[in-house]
Amino acid sequence: MKLANISMNTLHLKASICHSASINLPGSKSISNRILLLAALAENTSEIHDLLDSDDTHYMLKALMNLGVKIEYLAAEDKKSSLNIRVYGCKGKFPQKQADLFLGNAGTAFRPLTAVLAILGGEYYLHGVARMHERPIGDLVEALQLAGAVIEYKGQTGFPPLQIYPTRQTRNKHISVKGNVSSQFLTALLMALPLTGKAYTIDVCGELISKPYITITLKLLKQFGIQVKHKDFQTFQLPAGQHYHAPPQIFVEGDASSASYFLAAGLISGKPIRVNGIDAHSIQGDIAFIHELEKIGAHVHWGEQFIKISRCSDQPIQPFDIDANHIPDAAMTLAIVALACKETCHIRNIASWRVKETDRIEAMTTELRKLGAHVMATEDSISITPPAKLQADVHIQTYDDHRMAMCFSLVSLLGTSVYIDDPQCVNKTFPEYFKAFTGMCTPI
Ligand SMILES: O=C(O)C1=C[C@@H](OP(=O)(O)O)[C@@H](O)[C@H](O)C1
Numbered sequence: 001m002k003l004a005n006i007s008m009n010t011l012h013l014k015a016s017i018c019h020s021a022s023i024n025l026p027g028s029k030s031i032s033n034r035i036l037l038l039a040a041l042a043e044n045t046s047e048i049h050d051l052l053d054s055d056d057t058h059y060m061l062k063a064l065m066n067l068g069v070k071i072e073y074l075a076a077e078d079k080k081s082s083l084n085i086r087v088y089g090c091k092g093k094f095p096q097k098q099a100d101l102f103l104g105n106a107g108t109a110f111r112p113l114t115a116v117l118a119i120l121g122g123e124y125y126l127h128g129v130a131r132m133h134e135r136p137i138g139d140l141v142e143a144l145q146l147a148g149a150v151i152e153y154k155g156q157t158g159f160p161p162l163q164i165y166p167t168r169q170t171r172n173k174h175i176s177v178k179g180n181v182s183s184q185f186l187t188a189l190l191m192a193l194p195l196t197g198k199a200y201t202i203d204v205c206g207e208l209i210s211k212p213y214i215t216i217t218l219k220l221l222k223q224f225g226i227q228v229k230h231k232d233f234q235t236f237q238l239p240a241g242q243h244y245h246a247p248p249q250i251f252v253e254g255d256a257s258s259a260s261y262f263l264a265a266g267l268i269s270g271k272p273i274r275v276n277g278i279d280a281h282s283i284q285g286d287i288a289f290i291h292e293l294e295k296i297g298a299h300v301h302w303g304e305q306f307i308k309i310s311r312c313s314d315q316p317i318q319p320f321d322i323d324a325n326h327i328p329d330a331a332m333t334l335a336i337v338a339l340a341c342k343e344t345c346h347i348r349n350i351a352s353w354r355v356k357e358t359d360r361i362e363a364m365t366t367e368l369r370k371l372g373a374h375v376m377a378t379e380d381s382i383s384i385t386p387p388a389k390l391q392a393d394v395h396i397q398t399y400d401d402h403r404m405a406m407c408f409s410l411v412s413l414l415g416t417s418v419y420i421d422d423p424q425c426v427n428k429t430f431p432e433y434f435k436a437f438t439g440m441c442t443p444i
C-alpha cells in the first residue's frame with residue numbers, strides 16, 4: 001500500500017500501524033570511517049566489506065583518494081546501502097602533500113583527518129558545510145599543537161575551516177586534551193600519534209564524554225596492530241615503533257544507532273521487529289540503547305547477527321529518567337519514545353547535543369512542542385511530558401540533521417499523521433531509511 005508522498009521536500013507519513021519486519025542495517029558510520037582511514041594508512045592492502053554507503057563515508061573516501069590513496073570498488077551483494085572496496089595502504093604516508101578537502105558535516109572524517117594530516121605534515125585545507133564551521137575543534141587543535149603541529153584557523157578561532165602546514169621539529173611526548181566537548185578529539189589523537197613512530201602519553205583533562213566511542217577506537221586500533229594502554233579512560237599510552245597492519249578482510253557491523261529507530265518501533269507497536277547486522281558482541285556503544293528499552297518494557301531476543309524486539313501489548317511503556325552520556329545519538333530516539341509514556345521522562349547529561357549536526361536540545365524542544373508535548377530544556381538535559389493527544393499534521397523541521405528526520409518518523413506510529421521536512425538529510429548516514437521505515441508500516 002502507498003504510504004508516503006514526497007513533495008516540495010516534505011514527506012507525509014500517515015498515522016500507521018507497524019507490522020512485524022526484518023531490517024538489514026546499513027554499516028556503522030563510526031566503524032566505516034575509522035576503518036577507511038586506518039586501512040589507507042596501513043602497510044598492506046585490505047578488503048573492506050559492508051562499508052556504509054552514505055554522505056559521511058563518501059567524504060572520507062573522496063578525501064583519501066585526493067590524498068593519493070588507491071581505492072578500488074568491488075562488486076557488492078546489496079548495491080544500495082553498502083560498499084565493498086579494496087584499499088591499497090600507503091604505509092603511513094599520504095602520496096599527496098597538498099590538498100583541499102571538503103568534508104561536509106562528517107565529524108568522523110573531519111576530526112581524525114585533521115589529526116592525521118597535522119601529524120604527517122603537508123599543506124592541507126580542510127573545510128565543510130556552514131554547520132561544520134560552527135562545530136568546535138579548538139581542543140583538538142591545541143592538543144595537536146602540543147605535539148608539534150602547525151594549524152591555522154581560516155575562519156573563527158576554535159572552528160573549521162583549517163589550514164594545516166608542515167610540522168615543527170620539536171614534539172612534546174606528553175600531551176593533554178579536553179574530553180568534555182567531543183570524544184572524537186581523543187579518537188583523532190589515538191589514530192594519528194602512532195604515525196610518528198614515537199611513544200606518547202595522552203592525558204584527558206576533565207570529564208571524558210561519549211566513552212563507548214573511545215572503546216570502538218581502541219578495539220579497531222587493536223585489529224590494526226596498534227597497542228594502547230589506558231587507565232580509567234584518563235591516561236592513554238602509545239608505545240614507540242608501531243605500524244598499521246590491516247586485517248586482509250574486514251567486515252563492518254550494522255549501525256547500532258540506525259537500528260534504534262526500528263527497535264523503538266518494535267517497542268512502541270509491540271510488533272516483533274528484527275534488525276540484522278548487530279548482536280550482543282557488537283563493539284558499538286549504542287547497543288546499550290537496547291538495555292534501556294528492556295528496562296522500560298521491551299522484550300528483547302539477542303540472536304546471532306540479529307536482535308529482535310517486541311512488547312506485550314498489555315504492558316505499558318514505563319517512563320524513564322536516564323543519564324544518556326554514553327549513548328548520545330540513540331538518546332534522540334528515546335526522546336520520541338517518551339511520547340508513548342504516560343508521565344514525564346528525563347534525558348540527562350547530553351550537553352554534546354548542542355554541538356552536533358544542529359543544536360539538538362533546541363531542535364528537539366521546538367519540534368516536540370509543536371506536537372503538543374510539554375518540554376523543559378536545560379544546557380545539558382531535556383524533560384518531556386507527552387500531551388493527552390498529539391497534534392496531527394505537524395510539519396517537523398529537520399535542521400539538516402539526519403537523526404531529527406529519522407526519530408520523528410516514529411510519531412506516525414503513535415496514531416498521528418506527521419510531515420517530515422527535507423527528508424533527504426538522512427543521506428548523511430542512512431540514504432534508504434524512509435524506504436525501510438515505510439516498508440514496515442501500513443496506514444490506519
Ligand atoms: O566517534 C564517533 O564515531 C562518534 C562520536 C560521538 O560524538 P561525540 O564524541 O562528539 O559525542 C557520536 O555522537 C558521533 O555520531 C560519532
Ligand SMILES: C=C(OP(=O)(O)O)C(=O)O
Binds near residue numbers: 105107329357403429
Ligand atoms: C553526531 C553525529 O555525527 P558526526 O559524526 O558528524 O559527529 C551523528 O551522526 O549523530
